[in-house]
Every structure is written in C-alpha cells, then in structure tokens.
Amino acid sequence: MKSVLTVEDLSFERNNRILFKQLTFQLFPTQILHIVGANGSGKTTLLQILTGLRIPLSGKVMWNGIAIKKNNINFTDNLLYVNHRLGMKSALSPTENLYLCLARRNLIHKQTKRKAIHTIHQILDQLDLKDCSDTLLTQLSAGQQRRLSLAKLLLIKADCWILDEPFTSLDSAGIAFLSFLMEKQSARGGIIVFSSHQAMYSLPLEIKKIFLDAKVC
Amino acid sequence: MLNFFLKFLTNLRSELLAVFRYYQELIYPLLFLILAIILFPLSVSTDPILLKKISAGIYWVVVLFLVLLMLDQLFQNDWKEGDLEQLILLPNELGLVLFVKLLVFCLVICVSLFIVTPILSLSLFIPLIALKTLYLSILLGTPTLIFLGGIARALTLGLRQSGLLIILIITPFYIPVLIFASSAVALASLGLPANGPIAWLGVLMILSMSLAPLVISKILRLGIAFA
Numbered sequence: 001m002k003s004v005l006t007v008e009d010l011s012f013e014r015n016n017r018i019l020f021k022q023l024t025f026q027l028f029p030t031q032i033l034h035i036v037g038a039n040g041s042g043k044t045t046l047l048q049i050l051t052g053l054r055i056p057l058s059g060k061v062m063w064n065g066i067a068i069k070k071n072n073i074n075f076t077d078n079l080l081y082v083n084h085r086l087g088m089k090s091a092l093s094p095t096e097n098l099y100l101c102l103a104r105r106n107l108i109h110k111q112t113k114r115k116a117i118h119t120i121h122q123i124l125d126q127l128d129l130k131d132c133s134d135t136l137l138t139q140l141s142a143g144q145q146r147r148l149s150l151a152k153l154l155l156i157k158a159d160c161w162i163l164d165e166p167f168t169s170l171d172s173a174g175i176a177f178l179s180f181l182m183e184k185q186s187a188r189g190g191i192i193v194f195s196s197h198q199a200m201y202s203l204p205l206e207i208k209k210i211f212l213d214a215k216v217c
Numbered sequence: 218m219l220n221f222f223l224k225f226l227t228n229l230r231s232e233l234l235a236v237f238r239y240y241q242e243l244i245y246p247l248l249f250l251i252l253a254i255i256l257f258p259l260s261v262s263t264d265p266i267l268l269k270k271i272s273a274g275i276y277w278v279v280v281l282f283l284v285l286l287m288l289d290q291l292f293q294n295d296w297k298e299g300d301l302e303q304l305i306l307l308p309n310e311l312g313l314v315l316f317v318k319l320l321v322f323c324l325v326i327c328v329s330l331f332i333v334t335p336i337l338s339l340s341l342f343i344p345l346i347a348l349k350t351l352y353l354s355i356l357l358g359t360p361t362l363i364f365l366g367g368i369a370r371a372l373t374l375g376l377r378q379s380g381l382l383i384i385l386i387i388t389p390f391y392i393p394v395l396i397f398a399s400s401a402v403a404l405a406s407l408g409l410p411a412n413g414p415i416a417w418l419g420v421l422m423i424l425s426m427s428l429a430p431l432v433i434s435k436i437l438r439l440g441i442a443f444a
Contacts (some may be wrong), residue, residue, distance in 0.1 A: 051306060054443045076306050085299025091235035101303075103227040104310045106220070136238065 002065070003028050004191055005050070005160060010059035012045055019045060020212060023059070027191045027208075029159075032182065035195040037212030043195040044083070046212065047164050050193060051081045063160070077105075080156060082149050083164035090137040094129060094148050095120055097137065098155055105156060123154045127177070142169050150174075153181055161185060163194040221313075228314055232321040235294070246287050247329045253279045254337045265342045272341035273402035276351070277358075277395055284326065284359065285388070288366040289380045291322055296374055301437070311434040319367050319430065323360045330355050343406055350405035350415065354398040357418040361394050364429035371433045375442035394421060 003026035010023040019042030027033055037043045048054040050061055052068045052075070060067045063075040081087075088097040098120045102108050108116060124133045127147045132140055140148065146169050153161065161182075167175055182192055236243070257275050258268060295301040295318070304311050331352065338348060369387040373379035401414035 048443060053302065053305060054440045072308050076308060079306060081303070081306055083299065083302070085297070085302065087299040087303045089231065089235050089300055090294070090298050091238040092231055096231060096234070100227060100231045103224050104304070104307055104314070106224070106309075108220075108223065108227075 004064055005193075006062040006065070007050070008059050008062065010046075010049065010061070011057050012042065012049065013057055014042070014045070023210075025208075025210070027193070029189040029191060030186045031208060032186055032192045032194070032206075033208045033210065035193065035210050035212060036197070037195070038197055041212040043197075043212060044164055047081075047083070047162050047193065047195055051079060051162055052076070053081075075160075078159040079162065080152060080158040080160070081162045081164075082152065082166060084168070086137065086145055087149060087152070088137060093132075093134045093136055094124055094140075094151070095133050097148075098123070098151055101152060101155065107156070120151075120155065123151050126154065127151055128173075143171060143174070146170050147174055150178060150181065153185075159190045161190065161192045161194075163192065165196055166194055167196055224310075225313065225317065228317045229321070232317055233324075236321055236325055239294070242290060243325055243329065246283050246326075247333065249286065250279060250283050250330070251333055251337065253282065255340055258340055268342040269344070269406060272338075272343045273347075273351075273399045273406060276337070276341060276343065276402065277354075277399040280330065280355070280359065281362065281388075281391055281395060284362040284366060285384050287322075287326060288363075288370055288383050288387070291363070291367060291370045292318070292374060296442075301374075305437050308434075308438065311437065312430045315367070315433050316426075316430040319364055319426075323363050326363065327355060327359055330359065343402070346408060347402055347406035350411045351402050353415055354401050354418060357415065357422045358394050358398040361418070361421045361425045362391060364425040365390050367429055367433050368436065371436040372441065374437075394418065397421070 005027040007023060007025050011021040012019045023046075025033070035043050035046060045054060049056045052061070052072065060069075062068065063078070066074075068075045088101070092100070095117065099113075099116060102116055102120075121130070121133060124130050127150060129144060129147060129151070132144060137145060137148070150166075166178055170178065182194075185192055254276065261271075262268065292301060295304075304314055334351060334355065335348070338351060343351060366383070366387050369383045370379075372386065373382050376382065397414040397417045401411040401418070404411040404414065
C-alpha cells in the first residue's frame with residue numbers, strides 16, 4: 001500500500017524556540033493521526049503546515065508522493081480543514097453558507113439547486129440544526145456553530161480531514177457523532193489528522209499519536 | 218462557462234447579502250464624508266470664487282480619506298470568521314472570490330457616493346456642468362483606490378494594529394488617481410473638456426481591477442498573514 005500523506009524532515013521555530021524538528025511520518029489510507037500537546041506547543045502550527053497555509057522552516061509535505069506546493073489543486077480538492085474559526089460567513093444562514101461552500105467547490109452543476117438544498121437540509125437535520133437552518137450564524141450559540149462546522153464533513157467527500165481541536169465546545173452527543181463520522185471516514189479509506197490537548201478519546205479505532213511537548217525548549 | 222457565471226453569481230449574491238445584513242457599518246463612513254466636506258465651507262470661507270478653485274481637490278482628498286478609513290474593514294470579517302482561510306485552500310476559486318469581494322466593496326462605496334454627491338457638490342460650489350465629470354471620476358477612480366488598497370490590506374492582514382500601516386503603505390500609490398481625478402473635475406468646472414484625465418482614470422481602473430486580485434491571491438497564499 002502507498003502512503004497518501006507523507007511528511008519529511010519538517011521543522012518550525014517561533015520566537016527562536018523550536019516547536020518541532022526533523023518530524024517525519026507517513027499516513028496510509030484508513031489511518032488516523034492524533035496530535036497531542038499542551039497549549040502553545042505548536043499543534044495548530046503543525047496542522048497549518050500540513051494544509052499548506054503556513055510554510056515550514058524546512059522539510060516538505062507530500063500528497064500521493066508529490067509535494068503539496070507543486071500539486072496544490074489535487075491536494076486541496078481532497079482536503080477538509082476545520083479549525084476553531086467558523087470558516088463560514090456569520091452574516092449568512094447555515095443553508096446559504098453550505099450552498100456557497102458547494103458552489104465554490106464546483107459541486108453544484110452535478111445536481112440542481114433544489115436537490116442541493118434538499119441535501120443540505122438533510123444534513124442539518126442529522127446535526128439537530130434543522131430549526132436554525134435559516135437563522136443567521138451570529139445568532140447561533142458556540143456549540144451550534146461547532147456542530148455546523150461538522151456539516152462540511154458530511155457534505156463534501158474528501159480523502160484528507162485535518163481537524164484542529166474538533167472536540168472543543170461539543171456536548172457528549174456531538175462528540176459521539178463526531179467519533180462516528182471519523183470511524184466512517186476511516187472505513188471509507190480516508191485519512192484524518194486531528195489535534196487536542198487531551199491524550200485520550202474513546203474511539204474504537206487504532207490511532208497513531210504524536211506528542212508535541214511544550215517543555216522542551 | 219455557464220458554470221463560471223453560476224459560481225460568480227452565487228458568490229456575488231452571498232457577498233451582497235453579507236454586506237447588507239451588516240448595513241450599520243456602511244453608514245458611518247457616509248456620515249464621515251458628509252461631515253468632513255461640510256467642514257470646509259464652514260472653516261475656509263463661503264466665498265464661491267475661492268471654493269470653486271479648490272473644491273475639486275477637497276472633494277477628492279475627502280473621498281480618498283473615506284476609502285482609507287473603509288479599507289480597514291475590507292476582508293476583516295472574512296478573516297476573523299476563517300472564511301478567507303478556507304478560500305486560500307481552494308486555489309482555483311481564490312482570485313474570482315477576491316474579485317467579487319472587492320467589487321461588492323466598490324459598489325457599496327460608489328453607490329453611497331453617488332447618492333450624496335449632488336448635495337455635497339452644492340455646498341462646495343462645484344458647478345452643475347462639472348457634475349457629470351465628477352460622477353465619471355468617482356465611477357472610474359474609486360475602484361482603482363479599492364483594488365489597490367486590497368493589496369495593502371492583504372499584506373497587513375495578520376497584524377493587530379493595521380489601520381495606520383495600511384494608510385502609510387498605500388497612500389503614495391493613490392497619488393496618480395488623485396491627480397487625474399481632481400484635475401478632471403477642475404477642468405470640467407472651468408468648462409473645458411476633461412477627456413484626457415478621465416481616460417487615464419479608466420486605464421488605471423482596468424489595470425488595477427484585472428491585476429490586483431491575482432496579486433492579492435499570491436500574497437495570501439504566501440502565508441504572511443499567519444506569521
């Protein structure tokens with residue numbers, strides 16, 4: 001089997017402090033990687049480097065054997081990145097946001113608008129957000145907004161999920177639902193990289209872990 | 218092609234909705250424009266002959282300040298909400314969506330300028346024959362200001378206090394627009410043809426509208442904003 005996401009010799013410093021050095025790993029289809037670290041240990045930075053948003057000091061990230069900088073479009077078509085920011089427009093409603101998301105990813109022309117809206121409503125129903133499908137995002141609670149950011153995981157099929165602290169401000173039902181989604185993604189043959197400051201989550205799957213220790217200066 | 222238009226329209230619709238649902242933010246700059254322009258007749262002189270000589274310059278300097286004030290809001294919400302981050306991850310879409318965002322911003326400023334210009338031109342004694350040229354100069358001049366300003370905005374996106382820095386970076390690049398626009402209005406108010414400066418404004422507009430989105434998307438994808 002070929003590795004899909006390969007990281008070679010990655011290093012990054014912030015304020016003359018090394019966050020990580022010579023970090024090398026490979027992820028094969030169906031694998032899940034959990035990045036554990038205290039606050040300020042560089043979890044978010046590492047994930048941003050994996051998505052290509054931030055440029056590492058040295059080393060490279062490869063998708064299917066080609067560096068993501070060279071193969072940008074192929075990689076980002078297969079990438080879903082969810083972080084603590086909303087990633088959507090707070091002046092629009094969940095339905096409008098998700099429709100915009102589909103349009104930007106060129107997924108509209110395959111189906112009619114009504115069908116797309118119908119799919120979006122179904123997904124919001126799964127997330128218990130049906131009542132708020134036309135409320136503006138500013139009027140939703142933090143937890144509801146977090147749930148909504150999960151809607152993208154259901155809406156768009158992507159082989160690579162990069163989730164930055166996905167479990168924060170979710171209730172237990174939300175955590176269970178996210179775990180279920182992650183199992184399904186893994187079963188489908190996708191890969192997941194996610195971060196949290198707690199080491200343990202009760203996923204019935206085998207998870208690789210990387211510990212970023214803040215104390216090493 | 219059809220797909221492209223569909224995408225353009227969907228993006229345009231959402232941007233317009235987002236802007237008009239936060240319409241309070243749009244009213245303050247407009248009030249600023251009215252107040253700042255009314256200050257000149259009050260403080261300098263109400264002498265029509267004197268004001269006629271300097272009104273074109275005053276008007277365009279105040280418009281420039283208005284754009285500079287507004288630039289701080291450009292991309293601000295998109296950045297805070299993480300919408301821009303998601304767009305950077307879609308390299309095919311970034312240029313188009315940036316163009317739409319800047320276009321909506323232009324529309325908002327141009328339309329509000331169009332509404333208040335007749336009244337303000339009265340208070341500055343800009344003659345009626347120059348009104349058409351004034352409108353043309355706004356239509357062709359402000360897009361250049363905004364599209365160029367977008368570049369400065371993208372460069373300073375990750376900084377906490379970016380307002381003044383944007384002004385320092387971009388004001389020198391605004392000078393040509395200021396010269397052409399105010400000279401067009403000044404010529405027209407003397408009853409002379411102003412086609413030359415207006416044509417130059419058009420050239421600057423086409424150049425900036427076509428190239429600025431590409432430059433901005435390159436800047437954003439460099440990842441400076443995350444440092």
